[in-house]
Amino acid sequence: xxxxxxxxxxxxxxxxxxxxxxxxxxxxxxxxxxQVRLNFKFADANGDGQLSREEFMTLRNVVGSxxxxxxxxxxxxxxxxxxLGEFANAYRAMDPEVQYGLIYTAYLVGDTNKDKTxxxxxxxxxxxxxxxx
Numbered sequence: 001x002x003x004x005x006x007x008x009x010x011x012x013x014x015x016x017x018x019x020x021x022x023x024x025x026x027x028x029x030x031x032x033x034x035q036v037r038l039n040f041k042f043a044d045a046n047g048d049g050q051l052s053r054e055e056f057m058t059l060r061n062v063v064g065s066x067x068x069x070x071x072x073x074x075x076x077x078x079x080x081x082x083x084l085g086e087f088a089n090a091y092r093a094m095d096p097e098v099q100y101g102l103i104y105t106a107y108l109v110g111d112t113n114k115d116k117t118x119x120x121x122x123x124x125x126x127x128x129x130x131x132x133x
Contacts, residue, residue, distance in 0.1 A: 015051045042068050045080065062124075071123050081117035106130055 015023070020040050024031050043051055043059035051059075062068055074082045074090040082090075088103045110118050110126035118126065 015056065016049060020051060038072055039068060041078070042072060067120075067124050067127060070127060071120050074118075074123065081119055082123055083117050087118065 017037075017040050021033075021036055024036050039059060040051070043055045045055050045058070071082075072078070074086055076086045076089065084104070084107055087107050088100070091098055091103050091106070106126065107118070110122050110130075112122055112125075
């Protein structure tokens with residue numbers, strides 16, 4: 001499947017957004033371009049504007065999942081980590097009546113490696129058990 005997306009004009013195994021878009025359109029001729037951009041941005045972990053095979057395969061494992069949209073909505077600064085402020089703001093946007101203690105507790109439960117941020121895997125696990133899903 002990567003080869004379908006990553007057949008580049010240079011013959012390498014990396015894909016630019018344009019190549020990713022072309023591959024996506026070969027599957028869905030009229031895609032939601034916001035979704036295509038969001039998926040590319042999510043997958044481009046190192047932010048170099050190119051997808052490596054590893055980045056593409058990570059995306060492939062979760063594509064079609066609403067979790068990408070949710071994670072990117074929480075990650076306001078697009079650094080692929082959610083800090084407590086981002087988490088609280090997004091949670092409150094979905095539930096203005098939520099108590100701050102619940103937000104803080106959920107955040108602490110999700111931060112399994114205790115680095116004071118939630119990466120995608122931590123957020124994904126938390127989203128599966130939390131009411132903000």
